[in-house]
Amino acid sequence: DAGVIQSPRHEVTEMGQEVTLRCKPISGHDYLFWYRQTMMRGLELLIYFNNNVPIDDSGMPEDRFSAKMPNASFSTLKIQPSEPRDSAVYFCASSPGLAGERTYNEQFFGPGTRLTVL
């Protein structure tokens, strides 16, 4: 398996523009997580999905952020309109889920998207 795939790897945009980040989880994983990483705040969980359904979006900073998972192999995180304070590295991670004796979840991270909003 190629692991979690994210695109683009780098994004530079101007304030006010719409930004769409994409993620393909590991095949067969039931959980998908979106994180934001900054020096000041560390790794923040923004939202996560279970079987394509959003479970907890309490970490989404404001209404400018939205996330979707239309199918098991694709998710997007959209920022509209973008602001300079959104500049960060955004990670997508997936996890196989809780089943049977597997009650502990290792999360597998993608390479991240470095977003710069000017």
Next chain:
Amino acid sequence: GENVEQHPSTLSVQEGDSAVIKCTYSDSASNYFPWYKQELGKRPQLIIDIRSNVGEKKDQRIAVTLNKTAKHFSLHITETQPEDSAVYFCAASITGYSTLTFGKGTMLLVSP
């Protein structure tokens, strides 16, 4: 909800020395404690984890200890090497829940 505190935020050691990173958690129900290593510009990757039914786990030069009574766990790296330089994150989770609560990270610098 769970809160994970991690110390120190930065740690500088000489090659060959040992390094210890400590984390505390708040929710006594937490029972899974992974450690992730993130090299500069790379993704976080799991390096070791411990369940609440054991007090210590070792994997070559790294070990993790857990004190459930005190609600703290630690990462120990012996005979450090320059390639150990990275940011290390601890995390905590509860069985049956899929999310991890991460600490703020420790930047470890190993000087040759």
